[in-house]
Amino acid sequence: MAQDPQRLSRSGSPVSVSFEFFPPKTPEMEAQLWEAIGRLAPLAPEFVSVTYGAGGSTRERTHATVARLVKETSLKPAAHLTCVGASSAEIDAVVKGYAAAGVRHIVALRGDPPGGLDTPYVAPRDGHQSTEALVAAIKRAGDFEVSVSAYPEKHPQSPTLLHDIEALKRKVDAGADRAITQFFFDNSAYLRFLDVAAAAGITIPIVPGIVPVLNFKQTANFARKTGASVPNWLAERFEGLEDDPATRRLVAAAVCAEQVIDLIDRGVDHLHFYTMNRADLVFAICHLIGLRAKPAAGAEAPAQPRSA
Ligand code: FAD
Numbered sequence: 001m002a003q004d005p006q007r008l009s010r011s012g013s014p015v016s017v018s019f020e021f022f023p024p025k026t027p028e029m030e031a032q033l034w035e036a037i038g039r040l041a042p043l044a045p046e047f048v049s050v051t052y053g054a055g056g057s058t059r060e061r062t063h064a065t066v067a068r069l070v071k072e073t074s075l076k077p078a079a080h081l082t083c084v085g086a087s088s089a090e091i092d093a094v095v096k097g098y099a100a101a102g103v104r105h106i107v108a109l110r111g112d113p114p115g116g117l118d119t120p121y122v123a124p125r126d127g128h129q130s131t132e133a134l135v136a137a138i139k140r141a142g143d144f145e146v147s148v149s150a151y152p153e154k155h156p157q158s159p160t161l162l163h164d165i166e167a168l169k170r171k172v173d174a175g176a177d178r179a180i181t182q183f184f185f186d187n188s189a190y191l192r193f194l195d196v197a198a199a200a201g202i203t204i205p206i207v208p209g210i211v212p213v214l215n216f217k218q219t220a221n222f223a224r225k226t227g228a229s230v231p232n233w234l235a236e237r238f239e240g241l242e243d244d245p246a247t248r249r250l251v252a253a254a255v256c257a258e259q260v261i262d263l264i265d266r267g268v269d270h271l272h273f274y275t276m277n278r279a280d281l282v283f284a285i286c287h288l289i290g291l292r293a294k295p296a297a298g299a300e301a302p303a304q305p306r307s308a
Helices: 027-043 056-072 088-100 131-141 161-173 187-199 216-226 232-238 245-265 280-288
Strands: 016-021 047-050 077-082 105-109 145-150 178-183 206-210 270-274
Touching (some): 016 027, 088 131, 131 145, 145 161, 161 187, 178 216, 187 245, 270 280
Parallel strands (some): 105 145
16 A cells, blocks of 8 residues: 655644745746745645835735735735834734735734844834734734744843743734744754743644755854854754755755654644745655645636746
């Protein structure tokens, strides 16, 4: 009898995935994004999310991307939304715009201070004063699923991990349905975070954010800014491969596979991939954990984009 390739979570159900993309700035980046979506869509992710930046043009790009996802694919888009630089009325208008475009899931965030994470965050005077206020406003605005952030190794601006857990609890109490974590490489930090969150009475799913290391130097720099630790063993694995992209990709796939298989073996049943708008490594990892392309849902609701 053929063996079922689907890797099952500890509960016996298939592992589910979601993919994060960022809105493209140029026609070339747009083509790359839709190529990635076309490749990953047949894996039937639970949802795909699109990030959001401060400033009108990046907001419009997020809106345009989620609207196209609704129109041209059978994927369920989650639109990110931050409190930075916007009044509550402006945020309400963005939420209404998402609803009108057919979006039913929002990833609600505070956002980075405009001067960067080394500068204190000051909430806009006429805007939402906290992330939980944003969560509550979205929940009031309509029948939205709301995801929020979580930081297994603590947010860089947070004094302690407990402070972070309390912030997460406030977002849950305001109506958050799911948390998605900052990426991490040390699975034990994530598992400890789950324990502390459970002890604090947090019962929503806390989905691990997974980043395939496409470029070690870039990822390590980004990790430093976001508070994710870069273990020595990870640096050692990429050591000496700066000018050898082919081997780097093989190592990246092996490292990511090791991380996700360990998480699944420890009971994780949903993985959120930071795709950086590139499909191949993420697709390979998904294949490895048993996900297979599903046939398109039908002419009216194709799983793949109609055009790139
Ligand atoms: P919160 O959850 O509100 O706060 C994070 C932690 O910082 C809290 O736990 C608390 O301990 C601490 N903290 C917050 N405010 C204060 C304060 N005033 N004083 C002291 N401590 C404080 N950014 C974008 O711009 N666009 C995106 O699309 C985006 N998507 C993201 C998706 C995910 C899954 C994650 C994990 C992050 C994302 N970010 C995004 C980054 C995020 O905006 C930053 O990390 C930001 O600095 C904090 O926003 P938050 O919603 O995580 O904050």
